[in-house]
Amino acid sequence: MHFPSLIPFLIPLSLLTLINPTLAIATQASSSPSREAQYQTLPSLRESAKIQDKWRDERVENIPNILRRWGVDAWLITQREYAEDTAFWSLKSATQFSARRRTISLYIANPKEGTPSAYTWIDNTPEVYTSITHVLSSQNPKSIAINTHPNITFSSGLHVGELRGLYQNLDRKWTDRFVERPMVAVEYIGTMVKGRLEWYRRLQETAWAMITEAFSERIIEPGVSSTEDVEWWLRSKIQEQNYTTWFQPDVNIVGVEPIFGPPDAIQEPLVSRKRDIIQYGDMLHVDFGVTALGLNTDTQHLAYVLYPDEDESSIPSGLKAGLAKANRLQDIVISNMKVGTSGNDILRASLDQMHSEGFEGKIYCHPIGDWGHSAGTLIGMTNLQDGVPVLGDLPLLNRTYYSIELSVEHFVPERNATMMFYQEEDVYWVSGEKGWEWVWGRQEKFHFVKTKSGKRKAVAAEAMSGQEEL
Numbered sequence: 001m002h003f004p005s006l007i008p009f010l011i012p013l014s015l016l017t018l019i020n021p022t023l024a025i026a027t028q029a030s031s032s033p034s035r036e037a038q039y040q041t042l043p044s045l046r047e048s049a050k051i052q053d054k055w056r057d058e059r060v061e062n063i064p065n066i067l068r069r070w071g072v073d074a075w076l077i078t079q080r081e082y083a084e085d086t087a088f089w090s091l092k093s094a095t096q097f098s099a100r101r102r103t104i105s106l107y108i109a110n111p112k113e114g115t116p117s118a119y120t121w122i123d124n125t126p127e128v129y130t131s132i133t134h135v136l137s138s139q140n141p142k143s144i145a146i147n148t149h150p151n152i153t154f155s156s157g158l159h160v161g162e163l164r165g166l167y168q169n170l171d172r173k174w175t176d177r178f179v180e181r182p183m184v185a186v187e188y189i190g191t192m193v194k195g196r197l198e199w200y201r202r203l204q205e206t207a208w209a210m211i212t213e214a215f216s217e218r219i220i221e222p223g224v225s226s227t228e229d230v231e232w233w234l235r236s237k238i239q240e241q242n243y244t245t246w247f248q249p250d251v252n253i254v255g256v257e258p259i260f261g262p263p264d265a266i267q268e269p270l271v272s273r274k275r276d277i278i279q280y281g282d283m284l285h286v287d288f289g290v291t292a293l294g295l296n297t298d299t300q301h302l303a304y305v306l307y308p309d310e311d312e313s314s315i316p317s318g319l320k321a322g323l324a325k326a327n328r329l330q331d332i333v334i335s336n337m338k339v340g341t342s343g344n345d346i347l348r349a350s351l352d353q354m355h356s357e358g359f360e361g362k363i364y365c366h367p368i369g370d371w372g373h374s375a376g377t378l379i380g381m382t383n384l385q386d387g388v389p390v391l392g393d394l395p396l397l398n399r400t401y402y403s404i405e406l407s408v409e410h411f412v413p414e415r416n417a418t419m420m421f422y423q424e425e426d427v428y429w430v431s432g433e434k435g436w437e438w439v440w441g442r443q444e445k446f447h448f449v450k451t452k453s454g455k456r457k458a459v460a461a462e463a464m465s466g467q468e469e470l
């Protein structure tokens with residue numbers, strides 16, 4: 001209900017473009033969710049484990065395809081309890097909490113007929129190397145990928161001790177066949193099986209529901225509540241809903257005065273930390289994510305604190321225009337996210353298009369899924385707008401999820417100042433022409449805190465003491 005779309009859905013885009021070119025941008029923005037976000041209850045732990053293991057089995061079955069695509073015959077992963085390879089966390093079953101003893105997995109691209117493509121040993125004796133040697137001898141892979149890449153987290157999880165163990169215990173015939181194929185782990189970890197989307201959407205909806213409630217008069221009392229109160233309210237809410245998270249929620253007041261020094265001395269000089277008590281007329285910003293079922297979300301939204309008795313129509317139009325500009329940059333980035341293109345090329349094309357349309361902003365998108373910042377190419381980082389070494393040169397993969405994270409500058413006449421408008425929203429890859437779609441939707445309207453004069457609620461005080469009502 002907070003986000004009814006102003007533009008009718010039924011008018012074809014092409015027609016609107018003909019009538020009024022300025023409307024075209026607004027019409028692309030019909031990606032606003034069609035209903036208000038609700039809290040989505042998670043399945044029981046037992047049911048969750050079943051769901052996750054089904055996804056995991058499907059992913060493991062896909063490994064031979066990945067190996068063949070990147071031209072390698074086998075993939076070897078070895079680790080000891082508490083010193084796991086990064087890839088382990090995407091390979092394990094739901095009831096595994098760590099590797100045990102020495103846990104070794106071997107995957108074969110083209111197994112001999114009638115033999116498996118996946119092997120796992122859990123052992124604490126040198127016997128395990130004999131067992132591996134048996135399989136290697138019968139499968140005879142010409143190249144064996146190991147996770148020793150110097151720059152890519154997800155392809156570098158082989159501990160040095162394990163590598164030494166391999167060299168000590170395997171014949172040179174096999175260790176000479178070790179190669180680095182970083183895209184194997186990147187594609188394995190980054191690829192999302194279809195069944196995950198239904199749940200990812202529920203997670204995303206829940207994150208929106210939490211933000212919508214946090215940025216409301218139920219939780220925020222202007223002049224009383226601090227940004228930190230809202231952050232901890234979000235943490236409590238996550239716990240109450242049986243979710244977890246992968247980073248501390250970050251709530252701040254988007255200000256106009258740099259406080260850490262001159263604008264070029266700091267990444268985001270326009271976020272004011274001079275004051276943390278929320279006041280009427282503030283524009284608020286949140287960076288927030290939830291974790292459940294082995295998936296992570298990442299969202300940044302904006303809110304406006306109305307003066308008493310104002311309604312949504314009182315939100316300054318300069319702020320609304322800033323948000324619309326951020327929406328425009330989202331469209332630009334997504335239109336450039338062609339599978340197979342490198343993150344750096346997508347970044348360059350998007351920044352060029354943004355400049356040609358006459359505005360300024362920053363792009364820093366990342367893959368998301370098993371990890372908040374997951375495996376795959378990066379499309380900019382806040383401090384690397386000319387390209388990201390190594391990670392930005394990887395090709396964009398299909399069947400992945402991405403966080404479209406960015407900010408734009410916009411002059412707000414009502415404030416006589418240029419302000420930053422931050423947005424972050426998750427998308428998933430769709431086969432065919434479509435490209436990418438919002439998992440739940442994107443923010444096109446401000447969240448708002450609406451207070452009545454003389455009617456201050458005790459809710460904010462409750463929230464601060466952590467005893468919020470349902």
Ligand SMILES: *[C@@H]1O[C@H](CO)[C@@H](O)[C@H](O)[C@H]1NC(C)=O
Pocket residue numbers: 150151389390
């Ligand atoms: C790792 O990163 C460094 C610094 O960017 C670069 O010089 C080196 O070539 C990279 N190595 C690989 C294998 O990507």
Ligand SMILES: *[C@@H]1O[C@H](CO)[C@@H](O)[C@H](O)[C@H]1NC(C)=O
Pocket residue numbers: 041042240241242
């Ligand atoms: C959270 O988990 C507890 C324990 O299983 C359960 O009683 C409660 O209903 C769950 N809450 C939500 C919101 O799912």
Ligand SMILES: *[C@@H]1O[C@H](CO)[C@@H](O)[C@H](O)[C@H]1NC(C)=O
Pocket residue numbers: 398399431
């Ligand atoms: C994803 O990309 C790979 C490699 O380009 C291709 O082989 C595969 O068919 C694509 N998958 C889908 C579902 O389009």
Ligand SMILES: *[C@@H]1O[C@H](CO)[C@@H](O)[C@H](O)[C@H]1NC(C)=O
Pocket residue numbers: 416
């Ligand atoms: C707007 O800001 C500029 C630059 O800071 C200043 O010179 C100007 O006087 C301001 N205008 C108003 C109406 O306050």
